[in-house]
Amino acid sequence: MLTLYHAPTSVCSQKVRIGMAVMGLDYDSRVVNLQKGEQFDPAYQKLNRDAVVPTLVDDGLVVTESSLILEYLDREYNGAALMPADRAGKVSAQSWLLRCLAIHAAINTLTFSTAARDTILANTTPEQIDALAARFPDPVMGAKRKDLLLNGLQSIYIGQALVHVRRLLSDLNAELDGKTWLGGDAPDLRDIALIAYVDRLDRLGMDGFWGPQYPQIGPWLDSWKQTPAYALAIEALVPAGSAEPMRAGGLKHWPEVKTRWDATLG
Ligand SMILES: N[C@@H](CCC(=O)N[C@@H](CS)C(=O)NCC(=O)O)C(=O)O
Secondary structure (H helix, E strand, O other): OEEEEEOOOOHHHHHHHHHHHHHOOOOEEEEOOOOOOHHHOHHHHHHOOOOOOOEEEEOOEEEEOHHHHHHHHHHHHOOOOOOOOOHHHHHHHHHHHHHHHHHHHHHHHHHHOOHHHHHHHHOOOHHHHHHHHHOOOOHHHHHHHHHHHHHHHHOOHHHHHHHHHHHHHHHHHHHHOOOOEOOEOOOOHHHHHHHHHHHHHHHOOOHHHOOOOOOOHHHHHHHHHOOHHHHHHOHHHOOOOOHHHHHHHHHHHHHHHHHHHHHOOO
16 A cells, blocks of 8 residues: 655655656545645654655655655556666656756755745744754754745755756756657656656646747746646645736746846856
């Protein structure tokens, strides 16, 4: 029996859910409410010592890290059908799966320095920010969250985030090279690993990141939006009434983000 600990709008959870939908895998769903701090419950931290989602439990075996979960499920339950069969394709997929660590960090930075920051600051005192940061078992993760909440787009993490977003979009655009999917005729592990991150930028109203410069990204995202897996794993779990505030929250900061973005071209 597969049990998935996840959160509805967490990008890493969306990534695993979309993979499970493509593979046709059912799971026992355990929702971890990140806003209520359920990730810091000691029982959950026994499964995931960084207090983050997702976590997969397969008959007692605990698997953390969204990219590793995807690879595990494909290997154990899907005949590795989503891993490219050829040498170059495998290297490309493994490289994208590893790069997801930096890509996730970048998307997290852009979310918590814009829309999510505004929402949190509206209900949080400076003392509570310290307490929020102190909850993270990894002090560097706590320090990052605190810096993003205090400094927003002036945070030291913004420059690095924009570099990794540019690498993501530029490489994805180049590797799509006129194809619908990186996997060719159908999504493979690479498409699955990347969709939730690009979708988050879109939901923050930041599709100007690709605009005309990376023309393959918009059609790739649109192709995903037409799939049953996207409907089931992402769209169906967006809480009612939350999409517009997120978009408005991101768009409010877009002019400043865009100025910084243009500067990353050098
Ligand atoms: N590299 C990890 C990142 C996991 C992660 O940071 N998850 C976020 C949600 S996307 C989380 O649980 N955050 C908890 C928090 O913000 O307190 C993975 O890909 O699984």
